Amino acid sequence: EAQVTQNPRYLITVTGKKLTVTCSQNMNHEYMSWYRQDPGLGLRQIYYSMNVEVTDKGDVPEGYKVSRKEKRNFPLILESPSPNQTSLYFCASSPIGLAGLETQYFGPGTRLLVL
Amino acid sequence: RKEVEQDPGPFNVPEGATVAFNCTYSNSASQSFFWYRQDCRKEPKLLMSVYSSGNEDGRFTAQLNRASQYISLLIRDSKLSDSATYLCVALGNTGFQKLVFGTGTRLLVSP
Numbered sequence: 001e002a003q004v005t006q007n008p009r010y011l012i013t014v015t016g017k018k019l020t021v022t023c024s025q026n027m028n029h030e031y032m033s034w035y036r037q038d039p040g041l042g043l044r045q046i047y048y049s050m051n052v053e054v055t056d057k058g059d060v061p062e063g064y065k066v067s068r069k070e071k072r073n074f075p076l077i078l079e080s081p082s083p084n085q086t087s088l089y090f091c092a093s094s095p096i097g098l099a100g101l102e103t104q105y106f107g108p109g110t111r112l113l114v115l
Numbered sequence: 116r117k118e119v120e121q122d123p124g125p126f127n128v129p130e131g132a133t134v135a136f137n138c139t140y141s142n143s144a145s146q147s148f149f150w151y152r153q154d155c156r157k158e159p160k161l162l163m164s165v166y167s168s169g170n171e172d173g174r175f176t177a178q179l180n181r182a183s184q185y186i187s188l189l190i191r192d193s194k195l196s197d198s199a200t201y202l203c204v205a206l207g208n209t210g211f212q213k214l215v216f217g218t219g220t221r222l223l224v225s226p
């Protein structure tokens with residue numbers, strides 16, 4: 001089954017404690033991205049990657065890091081989480097190209113609370 | 116001004132009703148548009164693409180008006196299962212394959 005998986009699904013942590021949210025896809029997609037969703041602001045892109053070792057900033061990259069060492073994995077790293085990073089996070093993947101946008105898959109989401 | 120704007124709703128309609136959502140976008144260079152559906156606390160899922168010539172899929176019809184820079188979604192014969200938030204999405208002008216999401220319009224279909 002084609003899917004994007006994220007772990008953990010729910011996380012409560014404290015300010016400053018480093019955390020990683022994993023994202024994995026089994027569709028051999030080149031393009032992967034991370035979004036955060038906040039009430040009244042919609043989904044905003046944090047980082048994206050066009051392929052292995054190729055990553056770039058989205059609209060709200062501050063406080064986040066990513067890596068793309070393997071095609072299937074695209075972890076999101078919060079080195080020092082702060083309360084304003086409390087949000088719902090989605091990972092997504094698709095093939096490269098405009099046609100790929102019609103087959104973009106989202107992961108189930110990770111709900112993060114930073115105290 | 117937000118790049119993609121939607122009325123947040125909620126739109127409350129009875130089963131069987133026809134309901135329409137509009138969405139405006141500010142980037143006149145945007146080439147591709149989509150409607151996504153998002154159920155409460157779940158991931159967004161692509162509902163349909165929006166083409167210049169319009170796009171129909173069963174009870175759903177999407178239209179694009181480039182002159183006025185708006186996109187519409189029409190749902191006919193609403194079902195209870197159509198209750199969800201509908202996200203209007205445009206391909207942005209910065210960042211490769213970057214999608215710009217509206218904040219969504221909430222639809223509640225009641226018996």
